[in-house]
Amino acid sequence: MTQPKRKRLIIGIILVALSLPSITPMLMEIAYKIEMDTRYDIDELNADYAGAPDDANYYGNIIRASHITTGEPYFDGSDELVHPSDIRLTVNGETVETLEDYPVQLLYSEDIAVAGLDRYTHYLTYWTVEDKFTDEDFFAIVIWQNGYDTRQIDEDGWMEGYVDLEQLEYKLIKITKDGTVSQQLFTFDNKSKLQTQLITENYSGPINYYLPPGYYYPSLLYPLLYPWITTIVGLGLILFNFPYGAIKRRYTKTKQTT
Incomplete structure (x- = not known):
């Protein structure tokens, strides 16, 4: 191998080794996205907070959310007026979950009524x-177990009740086509x-499985230049510049001597 080829090799x-981490x-995240898209068809009913109804009919199973206010209204961390309420989730008339003292938003800008799932914002x-591969389809209700009850930011910049994304806890309620209810x-x-x-x-970008949350917007330096271009x-x-010829000659010589 010539000296220039050795240097390029x-x-x-070095470039690949530095780029690997x-x-x-x-x-892995790209492979994960392909795997999920290939196997599942997932639809969020209240995507973009479009005012989806708080009751749903899933193969004849009636899922419904209702609430009763339990205290005086207050401004939450998003400066929205919310009412502490007990939220009851039912499947075919049977209560499957009661959320106590969860904030419910009833009005936009003090005069526009909030309807459907919008009242429960992001936590329900x-x-x-x-x-697509099996018949294990289901209806899902995802509930925040913490971080849902925040207060207006105070003079010191502190938001009471705020929980970092990485510390959030969830409950998943699954309803199958035959009405069976399970929780995770x-x-x-x-x-x-x-x-x-x-x-x-959320506002920071998508929720990833392998990558940190919020990884979404590429820039020229990262990740385009590093690690994609450096890897390529x-x-x-x-x-x-790999010494294919030298390895082949060495292999041939070894074979001849044996």
Whole structure:
């Protein structure tokens, strides 16, 4: 191998080695997205807070959310006036969950009524999940177990009740086509691949499985230049400067001596 080829090979190996810690989870995330899209058809009924109704009919199973106010209204962390309420979730008339003292928003800008699931903002969401490979389809209700009850930011910049994204806890209520109800508890840091799909994207970007939350908007420097271009250039240098001939000759010589 000539000296220039050896240098290019070493540079390629260094570029790939430096890029691996960043490119590996990105590739795993891409594979994860493809896996989920291939297997499941998932729809959030109240996506973008479009005012989906708080009752749903899933293969004849009636899912309904209702609430009773329990205290005086207050302004939450988003400066919205909310009413502490007990929220009752029923399936075919049977209570499956009662959420005590959860905030419910009744008005926008003090004069526009809030309807349907919008009243429960982000902490109570409805989903339909279709498994394309099996018949294990289900209706999902995802509930925040903490971080849902925040107060208006005070003079010191403190928001009472705020919980970091990584510390959030959830409850998943599953209703199958035959009306069977089951529950699962999970956290943001300990969630399955499918549960990850049932966490609503927030202002910081999508919820990922392998990548940190919020990874969404690419820039020229990261991740385009590093690690994608550095990985491609490194692999190219390795492929075009790898000593294939020397290895082949060594293999042939070894074979002849044996």
